[in-house]
Amino acid sequence: MNREQPGGAQRREAPKTSTILLILLLVVITALTLYFLFVFLRKPPKPVPPIAVKLCLTCHTELKAKLKLDYAHLIFKRGECIVCHIPHNKIKKVKLRAARKELCLGCHQSIAQKLNKLYTHLPVTKGFCIDCHEQHASSHRYILKESPQKICTACHPIFHDLKLAQVHPPYGKGYCVDCHDAHGSDHKVMLFMDQNPLCFMCHPTVAPDILKPVQHPPYFNGECTACHHPHASNVEPLLLAAEPDVCYFCHDDIAEEVQRPSHHPIGVTIVCHDCHSPHASYFSNLTLASGNDLCYLCHPNIKRNYVTCAHNFVSWRREEGFCTNCHMAHGSDFEPLLLYESITLCKSCHPLGPHRWSDHPYGDGYIDPRRETRLTCASSCHDPHGTGKVAMVRWYPDELCLICHPWRELP
Numbered sequence: 001m002n003r004e005q006p007g008g009a010q011r012r013e014a015p016k017t018s019t020i021l022l023i024l025l026l027v028v029i030t031a032l033t034l035y036f037l038f039v040f041l042r043k044p045p046k047p048v049p050p051i052a053v054k055l056c057l058t059c060h061t062e063l064k065a066k067l068k069l070d071y072a073h074l075i076f077k078r079g080e081c082i083v084c085h086i087p088h089n090k091i092k093k094v095k096l097r098a099a100r101k102e103l104c105l106g107c108h109q110s111i112a113q114k115l116n117k118l119y120t121h122l123p124v125t126k127g128f129c130i131d132c133h134e135q136h137a138s139s140h141r142y143i144l145k146e147s148p149q150k151i152c153t154a155c156h157p158i159f160h161d162l163k164l165a166q167v168h169p170p171y172g173k174g175y176c177v178d179c180h181d182a183h184g185s186d187h188k189v190m191l192f193m194d195q196n197p198l199c200f201m202c203h204p205t206v207a208p209d210i211l212k213p214v215q216h217p218p219y220f221n222g223e224c225t226a227c228h229h230p231h232a233s234n235v236e237p238l239l240l241a242a243e244p245d246v247c248y249f250c251h252d253d254i255a256e257e258v259q260r261p262s263h264h265p266i267g268v269t270i271v272c273h274d275c276h277s278p279h280a281s282y283f284s285n286l287t288l289a290s291g292n293d294l295c296y297l298c299h300p301n302i303k304r305n306y307v308t309c310a311h312n313f314v315s316w317r318r319e320e321g322f323c324t325n326c327h328m329a330h331g332s333d334f335e336p337l338l339l340y341e342s343i344t345l346c347k348s349c350h351p352l353g354p355h356r357w358s359d360h361p362y363g364d365g366y367i368d369p370r371r372e373t374r375l376t377c378a379s380s381c382h383d384p385h386g387t388g389k390v391a392m393v394r395w396y397p398d399e400l401c402l403i404c405h406p407w408r409e410l411p
Helices: 017-041 074-078 100-107 109-116 122-126 148-155 159-163 195-200 207-211 252-258 292-296 300-306 342-347 397-404
Strands: 363-368 373-375
Touching (some): 100 109, 109 122, 292 300
Antiparallel strands (some): 363 373
16 A cells, blocks of 8 residues: 655555565575485486596506506596696607606695705605606505505615514504604604604603603603614514613623622623613612612612611711612622722721720631631621621620630630
């Protein structure tokens, strides 16, 4: 219904809102119906034969079988032969559009960036891509000519390592690229990352040691291969040599100590890791326990009397009561692993001698009748580790004297 406006003009009444919404809804339903009919009911278009199938393979029939392999170069699979090759007739030889290195890196930009790394694989640097990769297709991932292990050992003659007693699983299975970047890296021997984080990926139990306060320098510096062989070894766990020899590579001073007359049976009944952690520790010198507690692991009988004897509360060369106040840890010229000759060592703390009130002989020229050895402070009279008796004597005074001086011989 039209209504007159002042001045004779007319105004048309606006359509109702519900009518507009109904129209919009019908439009949406119609559009969705047409879309689903187009998607689900249309016939798929016939594939357009790639140029390689249509033209190139008519002559290069040897490439037909390669299209069936598991891994094909994407350009070859699409039939875009002319991306790499210049078309030719039967007379002319196959020609590439550019030098091989330039041609490959033109598409593989991520590989091109590896040329700027500190360490680059020589075939990549020289553009010898087909030394490792097939040009068209392969049965191996990344279009490799062979399995990674065979490809790598062709230039890197380390295949003999497979015959060793222990083989690193990634190497044994041919997974070289689990650790190494095949093209280039900023890390030595083209590792994907520094040795520590790389090794921690498969050896997570070793990773927490990085939080301990005392670190073995090779472990702290990420030089796992200073002790371990990355591929294979005859010594577990992939050590470069058996203990203690692998430790002597760096600790030649300890090797010299162990050659002395009195030494721990290192390499015979014990090895270095019986006392030291190879990676990190909470204690100095990477020991497995603190101070004397380390010694007590093998010498529990010493602890019983030593913890209460006077020597346990003496500070001299080391902290209070440490065994190393008197003993060398690895080797010595004096039994039993003493810092100095026995009597000299005792006199370093007892300068007046233990018998300032008597003239009991000891030292050179005197034999302990009980042990038939040189008479010293600790041969038969005193036990430096404690006895629970006064002056750390081994027996009570009368009994002690009678051991060497039978009563029949007394005046």
